[in-house]
Amino acid sequence: MATKLPPVDIVIVGMGWTGGILAKELGPTGLKITVLERGGTRVPQNDFAVPLIRDELRFSSRHDMMMDVSQDTYSIRNNPSETALPMRRLGSFLPGEGVGGAGAHWNGVTWRWPDHELRIRSKYEERYGKNYIPADMPLQDWGVTGEEIEPYYDRFEYVAGISGKAGNLKGQIQKEGNAFEDPRSREYPLPPLLQNHASQLFTKTARELGYHPFIRPTANASQPYTNPDGMKIGQCQYCGFCERFGCEANAKGSPLITVIPVAMRNPNVELRTYSWVTKVLKDSTGKKATGVQYVNTLTGEEMEQPADLVILAGYILSNVHLMLLSGIGKPYDSQTQTGVIGKNYAYQAGAGVTLFFEDRSFNPFIATGGWGTSIDDFHTNWNFDRTKHGGIGGAYITVGGSHGRPISYRPLPPGTPQWGSDWKRAVAKWYQGSLNISASASVMPNRINYLDLDPTYTNRFGQPLMRMTFEFRENEHKLVRHAAEVIGGIGKAMNPTLMSKPAPRMTWSVVPYQSTHNTGGAVMGTDPNSSALNRHLQSWDVSNVFVTGASAFPHNSGYNPTGPVGALAYRMADAIREKYLKNPGSLI
């Protein structure tokens, strides 16, 4: 039997970016808030100390800061006809664990998803006609517009200290920024990062080809910065140990050095680490949550934490898993296409090409996380005519260079032997002279891409694992084939000594790392029959449960998700504080 604890007003599950934002924003209400985090504490000056943190083997190859899949993992398959098998090792994506969550070790890329992403179904129908959207694609509007979300993007960017250059300041196009972005009310808090040689070459060629390159916005601070809460962020040192690592210079906009310490100043906010929530508890009507059940993983004891309001703020897959385990909302059934939990799961597609220059050094180790120069001509550019290549969405293209850590970064031309002296000579020859052009492409929902509970495999507490059924479908194939053509054209025009064949990703494998941008499964929307959450990220079925994170995204764009994840968390906090707490119940 679980030990029943004294009730609190609000319980938040997970202490990463969104848990931190909610705790910080709701703290001043004076309500008693308990945050339950399944991992341990992190203190940057201790956990991220040099030289300890500069260890590629420990933090990158062996995933020291990530979810431990021996305790809980996902079963995976490409299609419903296959038997899902457990992801026995991390690979394709890397959920975080511990205080700070993935925000402690992310790269930092922060985009504003434009209005045409948020109103995707309406916009495509309006422009291309209703028949343009395939029948097997449950595409839907998010229930929020670009204009409504702009102030919240702004808040998140100023809290995280994003370095970038505006492309559209209140309707005025700025040449150095992303000309295709939606209007923004003010500049980024920090100027863009400096460019490396690879980005300069890319910029020059992209301009010559008529594209619109700009330095990608990211949470790696180009200058020292103090955010609106008075939290200090240091200047990025381009150390090349960013994503998968914590930052010893406090130069990465992270919840650990921004929202979490601010939230914890409030004596009514309590953080309990090593507290693994296994279930959201409901009353006999099933319409109201009464709190959560969790395991204190230091002792193994089961605890019950009663609360009036439950906010799920874990990684997207953890949020959906908890909803399925707790019966919050009706599970999605791919056969009948009814139910909502697990629906519209999406991942990210892409393509890449490697260029080899005999006479140049790019010094790949002088680098930082979200760094890069991008073009958005085939993605956020709404004037890009999708009919020519087919498909919905697009791909943004980047020459990045987040690191040159040699266990994982050793580009070699096709045909190089795998070992021996000739292999070594090739590694030595090309390590410095290579660059990669990558395309990150949208993934639209498909009726047979979804999340549900596995019938066979269980986690450390005997609960069913979450099962992921996912494959890149026809729409993604169209996008990545086109993206491969574009990056191949740019690559050729950059005139390298050698170039690999542009490679579109056509099938999803759990093995190589691709992206941690999983989305959907508890999506927001305007119709309870097709979404799990309303436009305030409140459960349609259990109105005192709110769910943050990319689980709310009804589709995935080519962009990184953290911009809207942060913005929607701020928007949810406003809705809870200004509406829900005054009159608890459904906000719609």
Next chain:
Amino acid sequence: MAEGKSRVDVARRQFLGGAGVAGAAAAAAHALTPVAPASAQTPAQAAPPSNAQPQPAGYTFFKPQEALFIEAVVDHMVPKDELTPSGTDIGLATYIDRALAGSWGKGDRLYMQGPWQRGTANQGYQLPLTPAALYRAGIEGANAHCRKAYGQTFDRCTAEQKETFLRELSGGKITLAGGLPGRAFFTALYENVMEGMFADPIYGGNRDKVCWKMIGFPGVSANNAENIKTYNDGRRFAANPVGIADMS
């Protein structure tokens, strides 16, 4: 290394250094200052290993026959040449031995619940074996295969026979004794050889940072906020690499 000659030679190896545990405290922290540019990174700088920091020799995981196999593999994949000493001499066998003896070898962060099925390639690793168990069975199977195909264990095979065997193993053409898929063993072996070469020397491989010197990786680098302004025109930034032990 002469074909078939045993490399389990403890006395010799005591003199093969590496940034081991004992050496860590003694080394001073280095500032990451640029040295002479590009051309200075000559192969001559990369060898031979210094004897400055002896580290414990011997194996804690590999049995003698296994050690012979691993030494032969790393010396075949990473032969002594103008770029580096041999794989054994830069600590690759030591690196793999320590990795297998430690928590990673015992299945740390590996989901080990059955039932077990082969699955598709996209579903990744699906064997009921920890890395340590995979090596045990893999080496035994590899030697059995070589005995059958070439009349001798892998370490005694000719360079050509070794090359053929490793290519077949990497290409998924060999099923080892008991039905063990050869490619799964190769994948682990290859990843570990790469880790031994390019991980921080504190783990026992990459002795004297020789593999970092080979490519020009500066290691546990620190402040590049100025370097990014200077080395952004195609010029090569070169520095004496710094490891964890150097800064500890």
